[in-house]
Amino acid sequence: MKARILVVDDEQNLADLVAMALRYEGFDTVTAASGTAALARVADFGPDLIVLDVMLPDFTGVEVCRRLRRQAVHIPVIFLTARDATEDKITGLTSGGDDYVTKPFSLEELIARVHVVLRRTKPSDNPRLVFADLSIDEELYEVRRGGELVELTPTEYRLLRYLMVNANRVLTKQQILDHVWDYDFGGNDGVVQTYVSYLRRKVDGREQQLIHTIPRVGYVMRLPR
Known part of the structure; x- marks a missing residue:
């Protein structure tokens, strides 16, 4: 089965570009443009991984991640952000994120990180x-x-x-x-x-x-x- 990926970014052109590149890699993708929409898509799409922008129009991607973790939703998250300070990276990761990619980024780098995180979070043969x-x-x-x-x-x-x-x-x-x-x-x-x-x-x-x-x-x- 194809891994399902939710791409969350209020820059629709960027979200569509990332989603298209991931579809080309064989993933099943959908997009959302806000934190509220992201939480709704998690419920109806059931993604295996979320590519999540930190700055969203209603509340931050970090808050989206925290809400999911409080609900015991264990979906891997890769944060996207224009901020590259170490403190911001640690905030994202300690909120439950799995990786952190700074804008601007190459699609090749993001796709590689998606593969790594999915491989890292996949259960092993010995359960x-x-x-x-x-x-x-x-x-x-x-x-x-x-x-x-x-x-x-x-x-x-x-x-x-x-x-x-x-x-x-x-x-x-x-x-x-x-x-x-x-x-x-x-x-x-x-x-x-x-x-x-x-x-x-x-x-x-x-x-x-x-x-x-x-x-x-x-x-x-x-x-x-």
Whole structure:
């Protein structure tokens, strides 16, 4: 089946151009010109990925993403924006976004990022990962700790999965950036520290600690020593 992509941008010519390029790549695409329209298209179109402009006429793309995450809608989001400050990138990604493309951009770059994000968020052939009393069911998109369901954002989910796949292996912050976000922050690893803290509150909150900091290096998932 074709992957369905929703393109949200109030510049209709740009939205149509992006949608046409994605259709040429074999995707099924529709467009929306506002945050309200985007939320409506999510409900009736059921996209597999959203290409989402940050600046929209009613409310921001970041707010669209936050509303979807509050509704537990785990659709990958690639933000489009004319702003390229690191703080803006971190805001977009910490709101639940999966990647960030700055205008002007090449269609080839955007299409490549669409393929990467879809490939990265596609469930693996092995639907279940287990470490200690922590488990991920990739078919149901469920995370459980001690049998209790844990609600995660898509980025938190990918971070946890990467740590679990590499359990007992120390991962640098740059490795985590490359594999979880697949985006070059120019050496800024603050977003990794932020998301690890989010994940710890949800996964390690009342249980034995599984996510450990290796000072000046990165993080590792292992049993307490």
